[in-house]
Amino acid sequence: MRTRITLLVLALLLMAVPASAQQLFDFLGQTVVPGNVGGMLNMDSIMRDPAPGTTPIPLDFANYEYTLVVMNLTLDSGDGTSASPQNYSGGMLVIYEDNGTAADYANPATFHDGTAILIGNLTTLNRTMFTATLGSAAGWVDWTGGTRLDDIAPVDQLGWPFLTGISARDTNVEPGYTEQWDGKCEPEEPIVDTEDISWGSVKAMLR
């Protein structure tokens, strides 16, 4: 029995791919912040290749544009100051893959076209403004859908930090938006890809 357990552990170790690089979905975007409790926060952003880091699932930045959007995040409480951060819940986060229309802040629909490769629930988010124009926000995402959901093992789909800096300087904000957000969504630890391998191959590696 001890031998079988040892062999199984060895096999699992051999199938795992070392993950040393930082993994993140890096975005820079524009946000509309609600003025009152009950209002909705929405963000449109463009994702960038984070090399030398990597995206948590492989993406083809050479041939596709990737947009990351936050939709319908509801303001539950707070005024956004350090003493009273805003608390949000119930939003959706979607990553789109598109090679047709370039994202353009003058036309927000261009951020919502293409294939929804990942869809998640932005379960909570806290937004704090430290000055009139500088702040940060932190939340948590559970991935629940999208064409690439199965690229992430079920155990890795929950509890991804969503972190962003916030600038409300006039020079950074596009018309129709209220803030610029520069941030990321990432797993707390690098996730590993799966690799199909036959039992025969596994056994062969242990001979």
Add this chain to the structure above:
Amino acid sequence: MRKSLPFMALLLVVAFAIPAFGQASAIDYYGFAWETGGFPPSDVGDVLVFTGVGNAADPVFGVDLETEELTFYMYDLASTGSMDIGGGTLMINYTGGYLEIYRDAAMNADWGISPPNPTSPSTFVDGVLFFQGSFNAMTVFLNPAGDGSYEGSLDGIGGTMIDDVCTGCVYTWGGNFTPPSGAQIPDGYDIQIDGVFEIEEAVSTEDASWGSVKALFN
């Protein structure tokens, strides 16, 4: 203040560029930082160092990030200590310090672990010095949950990007995230940073007619 032709040309191109980053000409970057003695706390005299990479740049900079990298190195930022500004939020002001950006075809940036180490900052300071600036202000804010932000302004003092000095012409801001926020941080680093480098002076570039632009090159 006189500016040489390359810098003027840069500003004029900025005036007609599509503002992919907002209204300013900017480079988006991210990376990791460490502070002597660890962070937090940030004690008086602790020195903050950051190494990072640019992962998007306005076309005006003329950099192809598919074939070359822009690497960032902030150093010699001395903490004046942290102050609780309410709700457990810390504000930390820094004095001194420099920001350098290097343009490098080696594509070899590597944070490694436990900086300084054989690859950080060395792989972030190789190549051509694209920009060098001295901070005239730098402030970091940090929530108890580990997320925060920072902003700083700089004078440009060197590098091929500006070809001359400029005062108060650069602004940088971004988010900073420590382990309680859940951020991935290589061993030995204290903070994950995601920021934007902006040429402020370009933002205020005056409108010019095409005739005026052409006249500059006649």
